[in-house]
Amino acid sequence: MVKLIHTADWQLGKPFGKMPDDLRTVLREARLDAIDAIAAVARSQGAEHVLVAGDVFDNPGPGDRLLRQALSRMRDAGCTWWLLPGNHDYARSEGLWSRLQSDAPSNVKALTEPIAVQMDEQCWLLPAPLAYRRTMGDPTAILDELATPPGATRIGLAHGSIRTFGAEQQTNLVAPDRAARAGLDYLALGDWHGFLAFGDRSAYSGTPEPDRFKHQRPGEALLVSLAGRLALPEVTPLPTANFEWQSLD
Numbered sequence: 001m002v003k004l005i006h007t008a009d010w011q012l013g014k015p016f017g018k019m020p021d022d023l024r025t026v027l028r029e030a031r032l033d034a035i036d037a038i039a040a041v042a043r044s045q046g047a048e049h050v051l052v053a054g055d056v057f058d059n060p061g062p063g064d065r066l067l068r069q070a071l072s073r074m075r076d077a078g079c080t081w082w083l084l085p086g087n088h089d090y091a092r093s094e095g096l097w098s099r100l101q102s103d104a105p106s107n108v109k110a111l112t113e114p115i116a117v118q119m120d121e122q123c124w125l126l127p128a129p130l131a132y133r134r135t136m137g138d139p140t141a142i143l144d145e146l147a148t149p150p151g152a153t154r155i156g157l158a159h160g161s162i163r164t165f166g167a168e169q170q171t172n173l174v175a176p177d178r179a180a181r182a183g184l185d186y187l188a189l190g191d192w193h194g195f196l197a198f199g200d201r202s203a204y205s206g207t208p209e210p211d212r213f214k215h216q217r218p219g220e221a222l223l224v225s226l227a228g229r230l231a232l233p234e235v236t237p238l239p240t241a242n243f244e245w246q247s248l249d
Contacts (some may be wrong), residue, residue, distance in 0.1 A: 002123055002153065005042045005079075006222040007240075008053035008190025009207040010034060011088060012070055013062045016211070027211065030242045032069055034208040037240040038221050039077035045223050045238070049119055050079050053190030053205065054086020054130065054159025060096050062089075067099060075105035082119075084111045085129040086159035086190055087172055092131070111157065114142045119155070122228070124148040126182070128158040134171035135160075141175075143182035153229050156187040162198065178202070186224055186233045195220050195237050203235055213245035 012031050016024045042050055056070075074081045083100070085091035091112045101110045111117070111127035119125050126146045128139045140158045148154050156179065160172035172191070179187040179201040192204040194215025205222045206215065219241025225234040 002120070002226045003045055003047040004049040004051060004155075004224050004226075005038060005045070005047045006051050006053065006188040006203070006205045006224050006235075007038055007208055008086070008159070008188075008205050009055045009193055010052065010209070011055050011058040011207070011211075013066050014058040014211065027243075030209050032073060033242060034219065034240055035070065035073040035077070037242075038208055039073070039079060041221055041223070041238050041240060042077070042079045047223065048079055050077075050081050051125070051155070051157050051188045052081060052083045053157055053188050054084045055088040055190055056083050056086070057089040057096060060089050060092055062096060064099075067096075067103065071100070071104055071108060074108050077107070079107065080119075081108045082111055082117075082125060082127075082157065083108065084127055084157050084159060084190070085131070087130055087133050090130045090133050114146065116146045116148050122151075123153045123155060123226070126154060126156045126184070128156065130159055130172065136171060138175055138178075139172055140178045140182070140187075143178065143184065146182075151229055153226055154182070154184045155226075156182060156184045158187065159190040161191050162189075176202075185226055185229060185231070188222075188224070193217075195222070197235060200232050206237075208240040209243070210241060210245055213247050218244060 160174040187202040194217035195206040197203040220237040
C-alpha cells in the first residue's frame, strides 16, 4: 500500500486587496500555515509524498521573502514535495521555477517538464506542467505518451478544468476520461477549489485554505491510498484550513 497526499491551489502570496489591512496580513499568513497543516496530515497518515497539483503561488513572480518562507516550511516537513506549475504560476523561462530549483532543499521537487519521474520502487509520477497561463489544447494529453516500466503504478499530476465555470471561452480543459486514456491508476488535479471526484481514478483536491465560500467545502487535502497497479485508489478528504467562510443574510 502506497499512501500520498494530494493538494493544490495554495496560491501563496495572494494579496487579498479588498480586505482590511489587518485581516489581509492574517489571511496571507494562513496560506503559509497551510503548508504546516499539510505536513502534519502527511506525518499522521504515514504518507511520504505530497503532490501539489499547480498554483503553488498566486503569480509567477513571488517575492524572494515569500519563496524562502515557503521552502523553509517544506524543508522541515519530513516528506517529499512534488510541485507542479499551474495557470497562476506557469513555468516561464528564467522565472519563479528557475529560482525555486536553485534554492529548493532536496525534498522539494519542481516538475517543470512533462517527464515521468520515479517516486519510489513501484510508483511513477507523470506531470503535465503548464508553460502558459492559458493553453487551448488539453494539457493532460501528453500523459498518454509517457512510458513507465511494466507493472509500475502510474500517477498523473495536472492543472486544468473539466467544467466550464460559466465562461464563454475555456482554456486548460481536461478530458474527463484522461485517466483511462493514459492508463493512470490515479489522476491528481488542481484548479477547482473544492474537493471533487469523478470517475474511479480522478479527483480535485480543492484548496487547503479557502478564500471564499463559493465551493461550499472546507479547506482540505486528500489522502490517496494505492494498493498497486490497477487497484482502485482510496481517496479520503482531511481538514487543513484555519478559516471557514460563510455567507450571512
